[in-house]
Every structure is written in structure tokens, then in C-alpha cells.
Amino acid sequence: MSDTHAQTVPFVRDTMLPEAEPPASEMGAVKWIRENLFNGWVSAVLTVLSIAVVAFLVYELFPWFANSVWNANSLTECRQILDGATGACWAVIRVNWLQLIFGFYPPDLYWRPILAFVLLIVAVAPVLFPAAPKNLLYFSAVYPFLAVWLLWGGTIWGVLVAAMGFGVGYLALRLLGSFGTLIQTGGAVIAALVWWILLAAPIIDVLSAALPIGIEAVPSREFGGFMISIIIGVAGIALSLPLGILLALGRQSNMPLIKGVSVVFIEFIRGVPLITLLFTASLLLNYFLPPGTNFDLILRVIIMVTLFATAYMAEVIRGGLAALPRGQYEGADALGLDYWKAQRLIIMPQALKISIPGIVNTFIGLFKDTTLVVFIGLLDPIGRASAIRATSDWQGIYWELFIFIGAVFWVFCFGMSRYSMYLERRLQTDHR
Amino acid sequence: METTNTAVNRSQMTVSDEVAIQITNMNKWYGAFHVLRDIDMTVHRGERIVICGPSGSGKSTLIRCINRLEEHQKGQIIVDGTELSSDLKNIDKVRSEVGMVFQHFNLFPHLTILENCTLAPIWVRKVPKREAEETAMHFLEKVKIPEQAHKYPGQLSGGQQQRVAIARSLCMKPRIMLFDEPTSALDPEMIKEVLDTMIQLAEEGMTMLCVTHEMGFAQAVANRVIFMDQGQIVEQNEPYEFFNNPQSDRTKLFLSQILGH
Ligand SMILES: Nc1ncnc2c1ncn2[C@@H]1O[C@H](COP(=O)(O)OP(=O)(O)OP(=O)(O)O)[C@@H](O)[C@H]1O
Numbered sequence: 007m008s009d010t011h012a013q014t015v016p017f018v019r020d021t022m023l024p025e026a027e028p029p030a031s032e033m034g035a036v037k038w039i040r041e042n043l044f045n046g047w048v049s050a051v052l053t054v055l056s057i058a059v060v061a062f063l064v065y066e067l068f069p070w071f072a073n074s075v076w077n078a079n080s081l082t083e084c085r086q087i088l089d090g091a092t093g094a095c096w097a098v099i100r101v102n103w104l105q106l107i108f109g110f111y112p113p114d115l116y117w118r119p120i121l122a123f124v125l126l127i128v129a130v131a132p133v134l135f136p137a138a139p140k141n142l143l144y145f146s147a148v149y150p151f152l153a154v155w156l157l158w159g160g161t162i163w164g165v166l167v168a169a170m171g172f173g174v175g176y177l178a179l180r181l182l183g184s185f186g187t188l189i190q191t192g193g194a195v196i197a198a199l200v201w202w203i204l205l206a207a208p209i210i211d212v213l214s215a216a217l218p219i220g221i222e223a224v225p226s227r228e229f230g231g232f233m234i235s236i237i238i239g240v241a242g243i244a245l246s247l248p249l250g251i252l253l254a255l256g257r258q259s260n261m262p263l264i265k266g267v268s269v270v271f272i273e274f275i276r277g278v279p280l281i282t283l284l285f286t287a288s289l290l291l292n293y294f295l296p297p298g299t300n301f302d303l304i305l306r307v308i309i310m311v312t313l314f315a316t317a318y319m320a321e322v323i324r325g326g327l328a329a330l331p332r333g334q335y336e337g338a339d340a341l342g343l344d345y346w347k348a349q350r351l352i353i354m355p356q357a358l359k360i361s362i363p364g365i366v367n368t369f370i371g372l373f374k375d376t377t378l379v380v381f382i383g384l385l386d387p388i389g390r391a392s393a394i395r396a397t398s399d400w401q402g403i404y405w406e407l408f409i410f411i412g413a414v415f416w417v418f419c420f421g422m423s424r425y426s427m428y429l430e431r432r433l434q435t436d437h438r
Numbered sequence: 439m440e441t442t443n444t445a446v447n448r449s450q451m452t453v454s455d456e457v458a459i460q461i462t463n464m465n466k467w468y469g470a471f472h473v474l475r476d477i478d479m480t481v482h483r484g485e486r487i488v489i490c491g492p493s494g495s496g497k498s499t500l501i502r503c504i505n506r507l508e509e510h511q512k513g514q515i516i517v518d519g520t521e522l523s524s525d526l527k528n529i530d531k532v533r534s535e536v537g538m539v540f541q542h543f544n545l546f547p548h549l550t551i552l553e554n555c556t557l558a559p560i561w562v563r564k565v566p567k568r569e570a571e572e573t574a575m576h577f578l579e580k581v582k583i584p585e586q587a588h589k590y591p592g593q594l595s596g597g598q599q600q601r602v603a604i605a606r607s608l609c610m611k612p613r614i615m616l617f618d619e620p621t622s623a624l625d626p627e628m629i630k631e632v633l634d635t636m637i638q639l640a641e642e643g644m645t646m647l648c649v650t651h652e653m654g655f656a657q658a659v660a661n662r663v664i665f666m667d668q669g670q671i672v673e674q675n676e677p678y679e680f681f682n683n684p685q686s687d688r689t690k691l692f693l694s695q696i697l698g699h
């Protein structure tokens with residue numbers, strides 16, 4: 007009895023203990039350094055080596071950056087200013103940055119690509135961020151036509167008639183409603199193609215003769231610089247995702263014709279280097295197209311880059327589809343959802359979510375591949391840089407230009423990569 | 439039609455003369471493998487049928503043929519007056535009338551519980567969103583988890599997920615419910631909550647076909663037990679007779695195995 011009593015003797019604390027610091031070895035910098043940098047002798051050696059390498063690089067490169075020259079009109083002038091010391095000549099960027107961005111686009115019309123770029127941000131906002139108002143999606147739908155008109159200018163009827171092609175396709179879709187999905191889709195595609203290839207040109211001529219509304223036209227050969235990379239990159243990205251989805255579904259189809267066409271397309275495109283496709287676009291297509299057709303070079307390149315990215319995209323998405331358990335298809339089927347609704351509401355949201363890293367990977371690859379267009383004579387940033395280096399003023403300069411171009415590409419690609427990480431976090435609902 | 443009803447609550451459950459499912463001379467092959475052979479079966483509205491049999495006997499395949507998750511190659515299946523053929527319109531019609539609950543729930547992990555329940559009514563039945571949500575909450579209350587409506591399936595226990603799956607099917611107001619081993623992926627303490635939901639459904643007169651090895655459930659609610667082996671219906675009877683007086687040797691063997699321990 008007395009034992010139990012001893013254990014339960016009443017106790018009341020009269021002074022509260024103050025909060026104490028943990029021992030120094032468990033705290034802040036000391037702890038962090040010990041755990042992350044000197045955690046065993048291998049890591050200690052690696053740490054010391056890395057510090058040495060970084061120190062060496064800083065020692066070698068620091069003067070080059072520190073002595074940067076910003077105001078000069080030629081490399082010779084830069085060298086005079088530097089007077090024998092090593093130093094970067096960023097003046098080349100300062101003098102040529104407008105050309106690096108716009109190419110030979112008429113300077114008094116720079117506002118058009120700038121406006122198109124700003125509107126691009128507005129148009130993608132509702133697609134990228136759920137917080138953006140959903141009504142903006144209507145603007146996103148109009149944007150491609152608006153952007154084309156702003157960039158290339160000319161009569162407004164061009165883009166309007168092109169847009170009508172989609173209307174024609176939709177009309178065919180409604181009219182053929184009773185014939186089954188395959189005929190319906192095929193008919194709609196054919197109707198739209200007939201419109202674009204055969205009817206569009208004469209209709210545009212008639213309309214612009216009757217009602218000439220337009221802005222100054224800028225031909226494709228005046229495009230250049232980062233503008234061209236962004237145009238090709240954005241168009242390729244926007245087109246290759248939906249087409250890649252269709253192609254991935256085609257490859258999984260149980261209709262032999264559709265499956266066959268998809269497989270052949272994917273395997274062909276993946277087996278061919280992009281540069282050959284680009285050469286095809288610039289040279290060979292002239293042989294196949296009816297003589298006299300003036301098929302814009304940038305448009306051809308966009309088509310080729312898109313086809314290329316589409317094949318990769320299809321394979322990435324197929325991976326996502328394969329990762330879905332069969333039960334998801336069955337669950338959707340059992341509820342009476344038809345094929346397209348099941349794809350749209352159940353299958354694709356999950357398959358695309360799984361494929362986000364691969365999709366963004368393909369996007370980044372596509373964007374960087376746009377630099378290849380230099381080989382077919384489009385003056386993208388690399389092409390512009392070569393042209394600048396060929397002038398007598400800047401002959402012999404190269405680091406500064408390529409570092410600048412690399413940095414701009416890096417910013418875009420890093421942005422995409424960060425966005426994909428954000429998206430993955432936002433869509434994480436499986437609570438594994 | 440069955441007449442002997444032993445369990446007390448069974449008196450409330452009425453079986454009508456109306457035919458809900460008519461299967462005649464149905465055969466199915468997986469490649470060369472003859473998985474279902476000459477199945478003949480009539481299900482009346484309001485019937486609760488339990489299908490049992492050894493693993494691989496074709497139970498799942500049979501009920502999956504009824505909403506054409508599997509295609510049969512010979513014979514006829516008529517569900518609610520609609521014959522199942524390759525006509526896609528008929529298939530979608532039947533599927534929206536027939537609810538199905540799977541062993542592994544097959545909830546959609548990217549949607550909340552509420553969205554899981556409203557998706558099909560909104561997109562298939564074209565019910566306004568508001569109304570679909572009200573219906574969904576009604577059925578979630580019925581399966582006793584309305585407070586989970588805004589969570590995701592991954593945040594729920596197995597038993598809760600299965601009850602959501604039942605609610606999701608019910609939101610389509612089906613006239614027939616199919617269950618494929620709804621409790622066999624669940625821990626024992628969760629089986630009861632799912633069975634209670636199913637019993638409640640049976641009491642309300644739902645036409646049910648249920649593949650299960652829960653013999654207590656069969657005895658409590660079924661008005662017919664079908665025993666399958668090697669793709670054939672070997673024996674069917676009302677539950678009391680089936681369990682206490684099995685006729686075929688295969689049935690006796692099967693029952694001794696599952697009730698034996
Ligand atoms: N997709 C398929 N392709 C080929 N064979 C299949 C397929 N699905 C099932 N089978 C075979 O058909 C037979 C019946 O399968 P089913 O799933 O209907 O059996 P079950 O009675 O439901 O068994 P369990 O109690 O294990 O679920 C089995 O032998 C199985 O191996």
C-alpha cells in the first residue's frame with residue numbers, strides 16, 4: 007500500500023522550465039555541414055575537390071566577367087577599351103539585341119510581335135492555371151488566328167477564311183451524324199482540307215477585293231531571331247499534344263487500319279532525324295506540291311517539327327495509358343460512358359498526369375530543336391549570331407553571343423520544367 | 439418462381455413476374471478456351487441471386503457478359519428488353535441501366551468522391567449538376583459516408599471505397615445491380631459494413647446478381663443460389679435447400695470446402 011502511495015505522490019511544478027538550445031553539434035550550420043559535406047571520408051574528399059574546382063573556375067572566369075565591356079560598336083573598340091586585359095564584350099549583345107530577337111522584322115512594326123507575345127501569355131493563362139477566369143478560353147481559341155494575322159499581317163480575310171475551315175469541318179460532322187463515327191470524322195477532315203486547299207485561296211481573293219481590310223504584310227523571310235524560335239516552338243507544342251493524344255489512341259485502337267497507320271507513322275518519324283525532315287520541308291516538298299503553290303517556309307517547318315514531336319508525344323502518352331489499371335476502363339464502361347467521354351473524363355486526365363515529365367521533356371526538346379532551322383536558311387538566334395559574327399565589326403567574337411542565346415533558351419526551358427513540377431504537385435490526388 | 443422464404447426480412451422483398459434478364463443458350467470462348475457453356479438463366483425483377491463456385495469457374499465472366507464488359511459468341515442475352523449485340527447504342531443503354539460493383543472498387547482516383555458519383559449522371563444521363571450532386575449526397579448518406587464527399591478515393595478505407603462504389607452505381611438509378619466479389623478484397627472488419635449496405639439494397643427490392651463466397655449473406659438475402667463449375671451452371675436452388683440438401687457431388691464438395699473450416 008505504502009509503495010503505490012510513494013509512486014503517486016502529488017507533484018505541482020512551481021517554476022516552468024525555459025526553452026533551451028539544442029547542443030551545438032545538433033544545430034544549424036555545424037550540423038548541416040557535418041551531415042551533408044563531411045559525412046564519411048569519401049564525401050569529405052569529394053567536398054574538398056568540388057570546392058577546388060569551383061574556386062579554380064571562379065579564379066579563371068571572374069576577370070572575364072568583371073571586366074565586361076558594355077559600350078562599344080565593334081570588337082576592335084572593345085579590345086581598345088580592355089587594353090590587353092581579358093574581359094567579355096557584351097557590347098555585341100547591346101548593339102544587336104533587337105536583331106537577335108526580331109531578325110529583319112521591320113522595326114516600325116515591332117509592336118506587332120510584342121503584342122502577339124503579350125496576348126500569348128493571356129491566351130495560355132486559362133490553360134495553365136486554374137485560377138484564371140474560364141471565359142478566357144474563348145480568347146485562347148481565337149488567339150492562333152489573331153497571332154498569325156498580327157505577325158504576318160496582310161488581309162484579315164486570310165485568317166478568317168482559314169478559321170472558317172474549322173466551321174466547315176464541324177458542319178460536315180453534324181451533317182454526317184447518322185453514318186457512324188469513322189465516316190463522320192473522315193468526312194469532316196476531308197471537308198476541311200478541301201476548303202483549305204482548294205476553296206480558301208479564291209475566296210480570300212474575292213473577299214479582299216470586295217472589302218480590303220488589312221495591315222501591312224511582312225513576308226516570312228524577314229522573320230528571325232528568338233521570335234522565330236518562339237513561333238515554331240509554341241505552334242509545335244500547341245499542336246503536338248492533341249495530335250500526340252490522337253496518335254497514341256490510334257495505336258491502341260482495335261481497328262486494324264487506324265492502328266496500322268498510327269504505328270507506321272510513329273515508327274517512320276521516330277526513325278528519321280529531324281534535320282532530314284526539315285530539308286524535306288525546305289526542298290523536296292516543292293516537287294510534290296502543285297507547281298506555283300507558294301507554301302510558306304515557316305509553315306512547312308512548323309508542320310515538320312509538329313509531326314516530329316507528335317510521334318514522340320504519342321509514345322510518351324502511350325506509356326501513361328499503359329500504366330492505367332484495366333479497372334479504370336471497366337469502371338468507365340460499366341457506367342455507360344462512351345469511348346470519347348471515357349477517354350476525356352477518366353482515361354486521359356490520369357494518363358496525361360502520369361506522362362507529365364515525359365510530355366514536358368518532349369516540349370523542351372522540341373523548343374531547343376527549333377535551332378536546327380538554321381540549316382535550312384531560317385535566321386533563328388543561332389543563324390543571327392553567325393550573321394553577326396560574319397560582319398567586319400564583330401568578326402572573331404563568339405562566347406558572348408552563344409552564352410546569351412544559351413541563357414535565353416535556358417530561361418524558357420527551366421520555366422517549363424518548373425511549371426511541370428508545379429502541375430504534378432497540384433494534380434496529386436492519389437495520396438499514396 | 440421461388441416461393442419459400444425463410445429469413446424474416448425476406449417477406450418484404452417482392453419478386454415480380456417481369457423478366458429482368460433472359461440468357462438463353464449462351465456460350466463464350468477466350469480464344470480456343472470454352473469458358474462459358476450453354477448458360478440458360480432467367481432473372482425476374484426483384485430477385486437476389488448469389489453465384490458461387492470454385493475459382494476459374496467463369497462466375498466473373500458470366501456477370502461481365504451481362505453488361506458486355508465481355509462479349510459472348512453464341513446465344514442470346516436480353517437485359518431489360520434490350521438484346522446485347524455489337525450495336526453500340528444498345529450496349530450503352532444496357533450499361534446505363536445496369537450498375538456494377540467490382541472487387542477492386544475501380545473508383546476514379548483523380549476525382550473526389552462526389553465527382554465520382556456525379557460524373558456518369560451528368561455526362562450520360564444529362565442531369566443538371568446541382569441535381570446530380572443532390573442525388574449523390576442522398577446515396578452517400580445511404581451508404582453512411584456523406585462526410586467523405588470532398589475527399590479523394592485514396593484517402594478512404596477499403597470498406598468506405600466499396601460503399602462509394604455502390605453509391606456511384608446507384609446514382610445512375612440502375613434497375614439491376616451486379617456485384618463481382620465485392621468483399622473479397624476487404625479486411626474482415628470492413629466486410630460487414632459493405633454487406634449491410636447490400637442487404638439494405640436487397641430489402642428495397644433491387645434486382646441483384648452477386649458473385650460472392652459470403653454464405654451468410656446468401657442465406658440472409660438470396661432467393662436463389664447458383665453454383666457454377668467449369669463454365670456451366672451445375673446446380674441452383676433456394677438457399678436453404680442449396681446449403682442443407684445439395685444434390686450434385688460437385689456442389690457437396692465445394693460446400694464442404696468453403697464451409698468446412
Ligand atoms: N481475358 C481473358 N483471357 C483468357 N482467359 C481468361 C480471361 N479472363 C478469364 N480467363 C479464364 O477464364 C476462366 C474463368 O475466369 P473467371 O474470371 O470468370 O473466373 P471466376 O469464376 O470469376 O474465378 P475467381 O473466383 O477466381 O474470380 C479462368 O480459367 C480464367 O483463367
Ligand SMILES: [Mg+2]
Nearest residue numbers: 497498499619
Ligand atoms: Mg472472378
